[in-house]
Amino acid sequence: xxxxxxxxxxxxxxxxxxxxxxxxxxxxxxxxxxxxxxxxxxxxxxxxxxxxxxxxxxxxxxxxxxxxxxxxxxxxxxxxxxxxxxxxxxxxxxxxxxxxxxxxxxxxxxxxxxxxxxxxxxxxxxxxxxxxxxxxxxxxxxxxxxxxxxxxxxxxxxxxxxxxxxxxxxxxxxxxxxxxxxxxxxxxxxxxxxxxxxxxxxxxxxxxxxxxxxxxxxxxxxxxxxxxxxxxxxxxxxxxxxxxxxxxxxxxxxxxxxxxxxxxxxxxxxxxxxxxxxxxxxxxxxxxxxxxxxxxxxxxxxxxxxxxxxxxxxxxxxxxxxxxxxxxxxxxxxxxxxxxxxxxxxxxxxxxxxxxxxxxxxxxxx
Numbered sequence: 001x002x003x004x005x006x007x008x009x010x011x012x013x014x015x016x017x018x019x020x021x022x023x024x025x026x027x028x029x030x031x032x033x034x035x036x037x038x039x040x041x042x043x044x045x046x047x048x049x050x051x052x053x054x055x056x057x058x059x060x061x062x063x064x065x066x067x068x069x070x071x072x073x074x075x076x077x078x079x080x081x082x083x084x085x086x087x088x089x090x091x092x093x094x095x096x097x098x099x100x101x102x103x104x105x106x107x108x109x110x111x112x113x114x115x116x117x118x119x120x121x122x123x124x125x126x127x128x129x130x131x132x133x134x135x136x137x138x139x140x141x142x143x144x145x146x147x148x149x150x151x152x153x154x155x156x157x158x159x160x161x162x163x164x165x166x167x168x169x170x171x172x173x174x175x176x177x178x179x180x181x182x183x184x185x186x187x188x189x190x191x192x193x194x195x196x197x198x199x200x201x202x203x204x205x206x207x208x209x210x211x212x213x214x215x216x217x218x219x220x221x222x223x224x225x226x227x228x229x230x231x232x233x234x235x236x237x238x239x240x241x242x243x244x245x246x247x248x249x250x251x252x253x254x255x256x257x258x259x260x261x262x263x264x265x266x267x268x269x270x271x272x273x274x275x276x277x278x279x280x281x282x283x284x285x286x287x288x289x290x291x292x293x294x295x296x297x298x299x300x301x302x303x304x305x306x307x308x309x310x311x312x313x314x315x316x317x318x319x320x321x322x323x324x325x326x327x328x329x330x331x332x333x334x335x336x337x338x339x340x341x342x343x344x345x346x347x348x349x350x351x352x353x354x355x356x357x358x359x360x361x362x363x364x365x366x
Contacts, residue, residue, distance in 0.1 A: 001025065002224045006143070006231045008163060008238055015163045019143060019231065021224045023216065025170040029057045029104065029131055030064030032166055038102040038127065042092065043070040044115035046107030046133075053133050053173050054106040061104070069095060073111050077264035080110050080150045082158065088118045102127040102165070108134035108181075109141035109269060113156070116147030120162030128164045134177060135185025136270050138169040139192070139226035140248075144234040150264060154328045155256040161239055169227065171220050184270030186211060186305045187251075189222050191277065192229045194298065195247045198346030200225055201301070208304040246350045250340040251277030257325040258314040267314055274307035275314065283354070283362045284341040294345055311363070319363035323356055 001022030008015040020028070033041060041061050045054030050072045061068040071091050073079050092101075103126050105115035112130055119128040130142035148159030174182060189211075193201030203221075204211070210218035230248070237245035255276030259267055267275075281298050284290035302309050311317075326337055337359060342348045 004224070004227050004231050006163075007235050017164055017166050019167040019169060019227050021138070021169045021171070021227055022220065023170065023172045025168050026053060026056050026131065026173065027060045029129070029168050030060035030062070030066055032168065033061060033102055033104065033129060034064040034066055036102075036127070036165055038066055038100075040067045040100065041102040041104050042095065042097060043068060043104045043106055044088065044111060044118070045070055045072055045105075046075050046111045047072045048075045049107055049133050049173075049176075052176065053131070057104060057106050057131055066102075073107070073114060075110075077110055077150065077259070077269070080114050080148065080264075082149055082151075084114055085118055085121075085149060088114070089122055092118070092122050097123065097126070099123045099126060102129060104129045104131060105142075106131045106133060108132065108137045112137050112142050113146070113148045113159075116145075116162050116164070117149055117158075117160060120147055120160040125162070128162060130164050130167045132167065132169055133173040135174055135182055135223070136188050137185075138171070138174070138223050139185065140188040140230060142167050142169065143227060143230045144245075144248075145238065150260075154260050154325055155264075157328070163238075169223060171216065171223055174219060175214065180268065182214065183212070183306050184268040187270035187274040187277070187302070187307050189226050190298075190301060190305065190307075191248070191250050191273065192226045194277065194342055194345060195250045195340070195348045196229050196233070196346060197225075198344070200229075201345050205297075205301055205304075208301065212305065243350050247340055247348050250342070250348050251275075251280050253326055253337075253339050254279040254322075257322040258311065258317070260325050261317045261321050262314040271308050271313065274302050275309060275311055278302065278309035279311070279362055280339060280341055282365060283339060283359065284343065286358055286362060287341070287351075287354070289341055289343045289351075294342065297345070310366075319360045322363055323359055326359070 004019040103119040132142040145163035148156035255272035259272040281295040
């Protein structure tokens with residue numbers, strides 16, 4: 001097991017917490033919650049894992065003396081909605097939940113973002129724990145305190161920063177993921193190599209086969225290294241003020257636009273991010289910021305991991321539609337398009353004021 005500490009200070013309270021990564025950790029959740037004074041918990045679980053991983057978490061909580069009830073959330077991106085949040089708020093009110101009740105999110109990024117937002121807003125803030133059971137959640141969305149809901153106008157347009165009390169990433173849970181879900185998560189892993197760590201990118205190139213085979217040592221290494229990189233960024237730019245944390249959105253401006261335009265559910269998040277990274281690299285090359293050899297190298301790694309790079313996977317979408325969605329992205333500034341673009345493997349920058357004509361050209365290219 002690896003323990004990664006996220007050091008967060010800067011106000012009257014210490015909001016630091018630990019990320020536990022490794023196998024056989026899910027039964028430790030109850031002891032961890034109880035050790036922080038938790039005596040009552042509501043498990044918010046993806047319906048797909050309610051009878052398996054979430055049931056084990058609930059059992060662990062009960063064994064540690066924490067009174068527990070479970071609320072299920074339907075699987076899929078459509079659950080990251082205001083309607084879903086309202087149903088959970090009503091459920092918590094019916095349970096007479098107070099600010100001493102801990103919320104334990106069990107599932108992937110959808111449940112983590114939804115449960116995190118509910119925890120941030122109900123009773124003006126409830127203690128939150130993440131037990132991510134998908135790869136994308138273990139390496140990215142469960143870490144850093146971002147929560148969010150989707151609107152028809154775009155992804156994650158409603159949200160709040162709300163740091164958890166802890167994250168328990170049990171890599172054994174990844175064995176139950178369908179291939180498509182698991183592979184989707186590898187896009188976020190590739191992202192870390194592209195934006196922060198060239199040596200990690202090389203490691204991914206060398207271990208692509210092991211990762212596809214879900215070889216435990218390779219998976220554990222990828223999760224731990226990704227989590228460490230995410231934690232380092234969050235520590236330095238918790239609320240995305242300096243621009244450093246914006247690097248984590250590499251591929252996401254394009255990706256979120258494809259997700260929104262295609263209809264939530266057609267593309268998995270990681271699939272959209274993979275397509276988005278391919279588009280972002282092409283835009284960087286078009287602007288003279290990146291060698292085309294790097295574009296090809298990224299394409300090859302994504303393809304070797306069986307991730308899509310062709311926008312056709314999202315369906316036939318007019319570039320004007322995508323550009324309009326990108327104009328509403330949280331990273332846009334006064335309507336001007338901004339993108340996280342690489343200039344080398346391991347380094348990216350947030351680039352402002354990009355000509356929409358250049359973006360349209362990239363969207364229309366193969």
